[in-house]
Amino acid sequence: MEPPENRARMTSDVEEHAVTRDPLVPLPRRVEVAIIGSGFGGLCMAIRLQHAGIEDFVLLEKEHEVGGCWRDNTYPGAACDVPSHLYSFSFERKTDWSRRFAPQAEILHYLRHCTDTYGLRRHLHLRTEVTGAAFDEAAGLWRIHIADGRTLEARVLVSACGQLNRPAWPRLPGLERFEGTQFHSARWDHGYPLEGKTVAVIGTGASAIQFVPRLVPRVKQLFLYQRSAPYVLPKPDRAYGWFERALYSWLPVSQTGSRWWTYWNHESRVLVFEGPAWVRGILERRFHRHLERSVPDPRLRQALTPTDPIGCKRVLLSNDYYPALTRSNVEVVTEGIREVTPHGLITADGKEREVDALIHGTGFQATDFLAPMRITGRGGRELNEAWREGAEAYLGLTVSGFPNLFLLYGPNTNLGHNSIVFMLESQVRYVLACLRVLRERNLRFLDVRPDAQRDFNARLQRGLERSVWAAGCTSWYKTAGGRNTNNWPGFTFRYRRQTRGPRLAHYEAV
Known part of the structure; x- marks a missing residue:
């Protein structure tokens, strides 16, 4: 079923900062680098290109402003679950974060700040949606197709679309018949x-546990339909x-220390996912203490207790989610949804609950990388054909048969x-190293060898x-066939070491 169309207007803050630009502003005919997307990945790539002395690039953004998922997710309570000091570029520190975990508006403001500070708007083409790209092997160029019919040639194509940009709508019988208001959390209707x-x-x-506590005091009744209970930690x-912010500003080394402490503290948490069972046991006991303190009712507590091992799905953080569910106007529904009616939902037990609005906190199509763009590589092979059994890439960055294409x-x-x-930042450094190789050796393209990609994966x-x-x-980490196409298994410093620069023996250099 096609998702209901709901292009809700953003908050007044977003509208105030949006840049008005003619969507038909002429694109250059050819550039050295074309970047798709202007979230953290796209902006980082653009800034680092400038640091390397490369100005011949464009940033192609389908929406009205930069920001990626932090532009799109404006639901009440939206915030990051990575500490602020670690959730910023190493080369553009922000010393005046308001909180240890930054809210959405502040992160979006930071991304706009980076865009303006580094003069990226002269490279930025807003409302410019890429529908596909095809590689011309003879010329060593990507021909990029824009939704309005324009085309652009680029020597190197960088996708910075991310994994969390296309909302996943639930497949429920009768959803299209619902006569009330419905919208996805990533397309929040602030006018409703x-x-x-x-x-x-x-x-x-992750989205629902942030916006549900904000809705409960406002609504008459909230039914929360839970397919499986998540682990939620404090x-x-x-x-x-003010003193801390002043200290970080006056003495930048203090924030550097905070950043490194936070990094190594979080890096050790990889043991939860790959370490012995007793490590997960420590975290599970912490979860149960949090649940017991927050939810006095044993029946509700049982409904909110996960059955999967901790870490198997995304571990969530919240201090107000469980207390919100104990309010008298909240019902947690664990029965599966059988169908949607014009006025409500019927669960598997036959009970219908009538509602005025449906809010879908159902995440994103995270395993459909680069969709719905049509990417065609050497020999006319399409990327969705190469990935028919699940997406894979060498170092998560390059795909055999698709030269000079880099995925952030x-x-x-x-x-x-x-x-x-x-x-x-590790990936951007690797792309820049490949660009240097292309320039210094006067190469037409670099194409990772299929055996190198196969062995790596x-x-x-x-x-x-x-x-x-x-x-x-x-979980959203896996395809329908059960292949994990999303997560990196191991320490991030190991990934940084592997992406220091290209091993040319792993590439066909033409």
């Missing part, structure tokens, strides 16, 4: 008045005082324990098989 309404929330993932969040936050580079910004999948992610649960 929730006060006094009866609302159904479908899904209990969030060690707090506001930074590509297959198997997601993390369950540390900051993705660290991974992105065989080792990677063996590592994943030893992790808790292979414990049998279903």
